[in-house]
Amino acid sequence: MVVVIKLPKFTPRERPWLRETLWCLASGAVLQAGPCGVDCLSRVAFSAQGLLADGRRTIPSAGGIYPLHLYVLSAGGFSMGEGAWRYDPLSHSLEEVEEPGDLFDGFLVTAEARRTYAFYGERGYRYVRLEVGHALQNLLLSLTSHGLPASVEMVALELSDRETPCARVTLRREAGAPCRGFQLEPSIALDRAFLERRSVREYAKKSVDLEALLRVLKWSLGELTPGGRPYPRLQGGYRVEAVVVASRVKGLEKGVYAFNPRSMELEPLRLGDYADELCSISLRQYCVCRAPATVVLGGEGLVSEVEAGLVAQNMYLNAVQESLGTVAVGAFEDEGLSALTGIERPLYLLPLGYPAR
Numbered sequence: 288m289v290v291v292i293k294l295p296k297f298t299p300r301e302r303p304w305l306r307e308t309l310w311c312l313a314s315g316a317v318l319q320a321g322p323c324g325v326d327c328l329s330r331v332a333f334s335a336q337g338l339l340a341d342g343r344r345t346i347p348s349a350g351g352i353y354p355l356h357l358y359v360l361s362a363g364g365f366s367m368g369e370g371a372w373r374y375d376p377l378s379h380s381l382e383e384v385e386e387p388g389d390l391f392d393g394f395l396v397t398a399e400a401r402r403t404y405a406f407y408g409e410r411g412y413r414y415v416r417l418e419v420g421h422a423l424q425n426l427l428l429s430l431t432s433h434g435l436p437a438s439v440e441m442v443a444l445e446l447s448d449r450e451t452p453c454a455r456v457t458l459r460r461e462a463g464a465p466c467r468g469f470q471l472e473p474s475i476a477l478d479r480a481f482l483e484r485r486s487v488r489e490y491a492k493k494s495v496d497l498e499a500l501l502r503v504l505k506w507s508l509g510e511l512t513p514g515g516r517p518y519p520r521l522q523g524g525y526r527v528e529a530v531v532v533a534s535r536v537k538g539l540e541k542g543v544y545a546f547n548p549r550s551m552e553l554e555p556l557r558l559g560d561y562a563d564e565l566c567s568i569s570l571r572q573y574c575v576c577r578a579p580a581t582v583v584l585g586g587e588g589l590v591s592e593v594e595a596g597l598v599a600q601n602m603y604l605n606a607v608q609e610s611l612g613t614v615a616v617g618a619f620e621d622e623g624l625s626a627l628t629g630i631e632r633p634l635y636l637l638p639l640g641y642p643a644r
């Protein structure tokens with residue numbers, strides 16, 4: 288008989304804040320040590336794949352297809368003892384897997400890529416890798432918020448017709464250094480950001496403030512600590528770069544700018560109005576055509592697609608913090624975008640603007 292563990296309802300906490308968690312993830316320190324009981328498992332699983340009241344999930348998905356699955360594995364480190372369980376977002380419960388294979392303490396993200404492939408063809412495989420990044424980032428943030436340091440290992444980047452294990456997240460047992468030494472203005476609670484993230488495609492006419500744009504970039508892919516960005520290093524490095532196409536940013540001339548993750552500054556690449564060109568490159572998607580600013584993420588190799596998903600998830604969460612809206616856009620003309628931004632392999636467009644009322 289398959290054992291089903293009903294998880295307690297996801298209850299958002301007031302702390303930790305989004306940005307203290309991001310800072311701790313960048314520094315490799317832990318917020319507070321603690322075991323992961325059912326409340327913690329409930330929050331961690333919900334953060335990565337949870338179903339929201341309106342039928343969406345905590346992470347975006349191309350075409351709303353949701354091809355990913357989340358498994359909890361326990362070699363004895365979780366309170367349920369040894370075994371493997373598949374998370375069911377619909378019932379918010381864990382279903383035991385009958386032949387679990389090699390066990391470790393942590394999580395496995397798998398993909399049924401054929402579902403996205405059927406819709407989007409080859410491009411669909413990229414979308415699935417981007418989505419793996421979105422799920423991993425929420426998972427890592429939630430684990431960090433529970434004082435559980437973890438490491439990420441990519442298992443497979445080439446996807447197939449069958450359900451493929453993509454990433455393994457292993458809990459690290461060593462007691463981490465406590466996360467201290469930063470001064471922050473209060474920000475929104477991490478759990479609240481998970482609940483409020485959504486794709487926003489219609490923006491008010493209002494310009495975006497340069498300071499707000501820089502904060503979104505800083506807290507999504509800036510080096511918050513020496514050499515440490517607010518997401519895990521995949522295969523030992525960071526590969527993703529960001530370029531901003533600015534049309535209506537208060538305090539910034541129209542143009543194309545590279546974001547420097549060390550100095551957290553925007554460096555001009557070319558000045559001028561590129562809104563129409565970008566609109567056409569985005570296949571005239573109105574969210575990009577009307578956005579005051581659009582962030583372009585790119586990077587080499589399949590692993591950078593997962594990394595772009597990590598960064599884009601941070602951008603969604605930080606947009607909530609700044610009362611901005613964004614949407615992950617994967618459909619565009621690659622060559623045109625590369626020529627406009629100088630990014631050899633563009634992966635994502637993230638328009639930013641204040642949501643239209």
Ligand SMILES: Cc1cc2nc3c(=O)[nH]c(=O)nc-3n(C[C@H](O)[C@H](O)[C@H](O)COP(=O)(O)O)c2cc1C
Nearest residue numbers: 343347348349350351414417485486615616617618
């Ligand atoms: C890999 C990926 C590619 C996407 N591409 C587009 C796109 O080209 N245009 C668009 O409007 N939305 C795009 N989206 C956003 C999804 O349509 C959106 O996440 C989905 O409708 C669920 O809505 P939600 O994000 O508000 O939960 C993409 C999302 C992902 C993850």
